[in-house]
Structures are given as C-alpha cells and as structure tokens.
Amino acid sequence: MDQQASLLDKLFATGLLVETGVQGLYGRSGVFEDVIARFDALVSRLGAFQKAEVLRFPPAMPRAWFERSGYLKSFPNLAGTVHAFCGNDQDHAALLECVAAGDDWTGGQKATDIVLTPAACYPLYPVIARRGALPEGGVTFDLQSYCFRREPSSEPTRQQLFRMREYVRSGTPEQVQAFREEWMDLGQKLIAMVGLPFTVDVANDPFFGRAGRMMKMTQREQALKFELLVPVNSEENPTACLSFNYHQDHFGKTWGIETADGAVAHTACVGFGLERVALALFRHHGLDVTEWPAPVREALWGTE
Amino acid sequence: MTADIRELISKHGNLSVDVATLADEADLYAAGLSSFASVQLMLSIEDAFDIEFPDRMLNRRSFASIAAIQACVDELTADRKAA
Numbered sequence: 001m002d003q004q005a006s007l008l009d010k011l012f013a014t015g016l017l018v019e020t021g022v023q024g025l026y027g028r029s030g031v032f033e034d035v036i037a038r039f040d041a042l043v044s045r046l047g048a049f050q051k052a053e054v055l056r057f058p059p060a061m062p063r064a065w066f067e068r069s070g071y072l073k074s075f076p077n078l079a080g081t082v083h084a085f086c087g088n089d090q091d092h093a094a095l096l097e098c099v100a101a102g103d104d105w106t107g108g109q110k111a112t113d114i115v116l117t118p119a120a121c122y123p124l125y126p127v128i129a130r131r132g133a134l135p136e137g138g139v140t141f142d143l144q145s146y147c148f149r150r151e152p153s154s155e156p157t158r159q160q161l162f163r164m165r166e167y168v169r170s171g172t173p174e175q176v177q178a179f180r181e182e183w184m185d186l187g188q189k190l191i192a193m194v195g196l197p198f199t200v201d202v203a204n205d206p207f208f209g210r211a212g213r214m215m216k217m218t219q220r221e222q223a224l225k226f227e228l229l230v231p232v233n234s235e236e237n238p239t240a241c242l243s244f245n246y247h248q249d250h251f252g253k254t255w256g257i258e259t260a261d262g263a264v265a266h267t268a269c270v271g272f273g274l275e276r277v278a279l280a281l282f283r284h285h286g287l288d289v290t291e292w293p294a295p296v297r298e299a300l301w302g303t304e
Numbered sequence: 305m306t307a308d309i310r311e312l313i314s315k316h317g318n319l320s321v322d323v324a325t326l327a328d329e330a331d332l333y334a335a336g337l338s339s340f341a342s343v344q345l346m347l348s349i350e351d352a353f354d355i356e357f358p359d360r361m362l363n364r365r366s367f368a369s370i371a372a373i374q375a376c377v378d379e380l381t382a383d384r385k386a387a
C-alpha cells in the first residue's frame with residue numbers, strides 16, 4: 001500500500017476523518033475540528049493588527065456573480081453548480097421510478113441560481129465594488145468559507161469540500177503588494193510557531209486546457225502566486241498549505257472596484273488551507289494531540 | 305510576412321490602438337494587450353499556422369511584439385520550409 005493511502009487509512013482508523021465512500025468528501029471528528037478552530041484562532045491573533053473587517057458567506061454564491069468572476073475561463077473543470085428538481089407530480093413519479101430502477105434520475109434536474117464557492121474570496125469582490133470607491137488606505141477583509149473543487153483524490157490533502165481562511169486586501173498596487181510581502185513573512189512565522197517544516201516557492205494555479213498552458217507560465221513568470229509548502233503525503237510533492245496571491249487589477253477591472261483616486265483597484269489575498277494545515281500537524285506531530293510537542297500545544301491551546 | 309499575424313492581432317488582441325499603426329517592434333502590452341487576450345492570440349496563432357508553442361515560448365516575451373511573435377512562428381515552421 002502506498003504512503004498516501006496509508007495516511008488516509010490511519011485518519012479513518014482513528015476516527016479523525018470519517019469515510020463517506022466519496023473521495024475527498026469526509027466527516028471530521030471533534031478533535032480534528034478543535035485543531036482547525038485553534039489554528040484559525042492563531043491566524044486571527046497574528047492578523048489582529050490589520051483590524052480587518054470580518055465577513056462570512058455560506059459555501060455558495062450567486063451564479064450571476066460566479067459567471068462574471070471569470071472562473072469558467074480558467075477552471076471550468078473544478079466548478080460545482082447546484083441543480084434542483086423543478087418538475088410536477090408526473091415528473092416526480094418518473095424520478096422515483098428511475099431511482100428505484102437504479103437508472104439516471106438527474107437528467108431533469110435544472111441549474112439553480114446558486115454555485116458552490118470555489119475560493120473564499122470570490123463572493124467578496126462584488127460586495128466591495130457595491131460600496132463605491134475605496135477609502136484612502138484601501139480595505140482589508142477577513143474571510144473563511146468551505147470551498148468546493150471537483151478533484152476527487154486519494155490524498156487526504158486534496159478534498160472536494162474544504163475550508164479556506166483568507167485575508168484580502170484591495171487598494172493601490174503599492175498597498176496590495178506590501179500586504180502580500182508582509183504575509184509571506186508572517187505566514188512563515190506562523191508555520192514555524194506550530195513546528196512544521198516548510199519551503200516557499202513560486203507557483204501557478206491549475207488553469208484548464210490549451211489556454212491554461214500559457215496562463216500557468218505567465219503567472220509564474222510574473223511571480224503572481226507563491227505557496228508555502230509542507231511535506232504531508234511525500235517529501236517530493238509537498239502540499240501547499242498557504243498561498244499568497246496577487247491578482248493585479250483582474251478583480252478590480254472585473255467588478256469595477258476603484259481606489260480613492262478613481263484608479264482601478266488592485267487586490268491580493270493570503271489563503272490558509274485549514275484542513276491541509278491540520279493534516280500536516282497530524283502527519284508531523286502524531287495522531288494523538290496530547291502528545292504534540294509543548295511549544296506547538298502552547299501556540300495552539302495556550303498555557304491551559 | 306507579418307500580415308497574417310497582424311490580422312490575428314486585430315481579431316484577438318483587443319488592443320486600444322489600430323494594429324496598422326504599430327511598428328513590428330512596438331510593445332503590444334503597452335498597446336493594450338491583456339493577459340487574457342494574449343492567451344486567445346496564442347491559441348489563434350497555433351490554429352492558423354498549425355503549430356504548438358512549446359513551454360519555453362509560453363511567456364510574455366514571445367508575444368511582446370509582432371516581430372517577437374513572427375520569430376516564434378518562423379522557428380516553429382522552419383523545418384517545414386526546408387522540407
């Protein structure tokens with residue numbers, strides 16, 4: 001059995017994750033959730049100086065916002081849309097017959113006006129734009145959401161529904177770049193505090209198809225995305241636990257976000273993959289949290 | 305001949321100026337070529353010349369000017385002309 005399957009098996013065996021029969025769709029135990037909550041709180045303590053505005057969205061967004069965001073240009077294969085039954089009694093009977101016979105019953109399902117959130121910051125940009133021009137110093141937001149990506153995998157670090165904590169900055173290019181610089185530094189301090197080995201490297205998003213080849217290369221060339229990587233499944237393919245993204249004027253242009261001077265606003269975000277960080281902690285410090293090194297326990301739980 | 309490339313740029317480049325006014329060496333990004341438009345341009349060039357850009361050419365430099373694009377196309381079709 002390969003090492004990837006065995007980490008997932010151990011997580012199932014200890015009950016930290018709960019198997020559902022679908023790859024990347026798992027239940028979480030109380031202990032697992034506590035680790036996530038403690039790390040989330042640590043991020044809040046580290047980021048408190050920003051006085052960021054806290055917003056929380058459910059793990060879905062309006063389809064109209066999703067369409068305008070441009071996500072379909074880059075990642076059509078990862079999106080999850082919400083469909084629903086819209087028929088009458090007759091259609092209902094036909095549906096139940098299909099289910100009973102084991103036939104496909106989904107053909108009549110119609111797309112709703114809701115799409116699953118692909119990244120925690122996607123519902124934010126139209127909300128910023130709606131408020132009008134940014135204040136002089138720009139804005140900073142604090143987000144956390146379950147996100148969906150259609151990429152079934154046997155690696156526990158690649159889940160289809162997972163939580164992403166984010167800080168998002170919008171303002172002038174200088175404000176936004178300074179924010180990303182600062183978080184690349186703070187992110188490393190954060191991961192060192194919880195005793196994990198890491199590297200930071202330039203990265204690209206998994207852009208789809210032929211067009212995606214060039215988008216990957218230019219994203220790297222312009223160093224628009226960095227990742228903080230921790231070995232979890234293997235040393236050779238470490239897992240991106242944090243990402244530092246500079247979108248330039250992409251969302252500013254898409255949504256019409258303006259700086260105080262009326263220029264197109266730039267945006268950047270730092271994302272914390274909460275399940276991935278938790279899995280890295282279990283992988284490096286063991287499956288029993290009471291046995292974790294004292295400095296790590298203190299960073300997460302304080303001196304109880 | 306840069307005529308074919310100029311036509312593809314006017315179709316897919318979404319520039320803020322008329323392609324006819326641009327010199328072969330002019331900076332296309334300064335003329336308004338967005339990263340999304342440069343990807344569409346790349347795909348249209350692949351189709352028009354029946355070539356595939358290798359990874360080493362998939363960068364901003366390759367699409368920075370009409371001359372730069374022509375140089376890439378020439379290199380990728382060189383063996384065809386020789387044959």
Ligand SMILES: [Zn+2]
Nearest residue numbers: 119121166269
């Ligand atoms: Zn984001």
